[in-house]
Amino acid sequence: MMMTGDWIDVGALGEIPLRGARTIKMGAGGEEIAIFHTSGGKVYALVNRCPHKQGPLSQGIVHGDAVACPLHNWRISLATGEALGEDEGCVPTIPVRVDAGRVLISRIAMLTTLAAA
Ligand code: FES
Secondary structure: OOEEEEEEEEEHHOOOOOOOOEEEEEOOOEEEEEEEEEEOOOOEEEEEEOOOOOOHHHOOOOOHHHHEOOOOOOOOEHHHHHEEOOOOOEEOOOOOOEEEEHHHHHHHHHHHHHHHH
């Protein structure tokens, strides 16, 4: 992991399987961030805690731009972190971008998110 300016390099996109995720630990409390890679090639970063009962979203199944929580199958939007359908709740998301095959997450947003978590 490398910090340069406002973005943190968290690894190569190729290390994240399509329709899968990998996790990184961030902040003093070691909060996990899940980085998702969708079949459409999009990348998203969310705090790795389901808004229902803290299930590890990174272990869920990715369908399109949503992930099904492995514990009770809530579907969470990867773009907004919000529960879909009739379920209610939201998990923080973190801006992410890909540059030259590297995945970068917003340092400021990550620190702000973790401070509020
Ligand atoms: S903890 Fe995710 S659906 Fe229950």
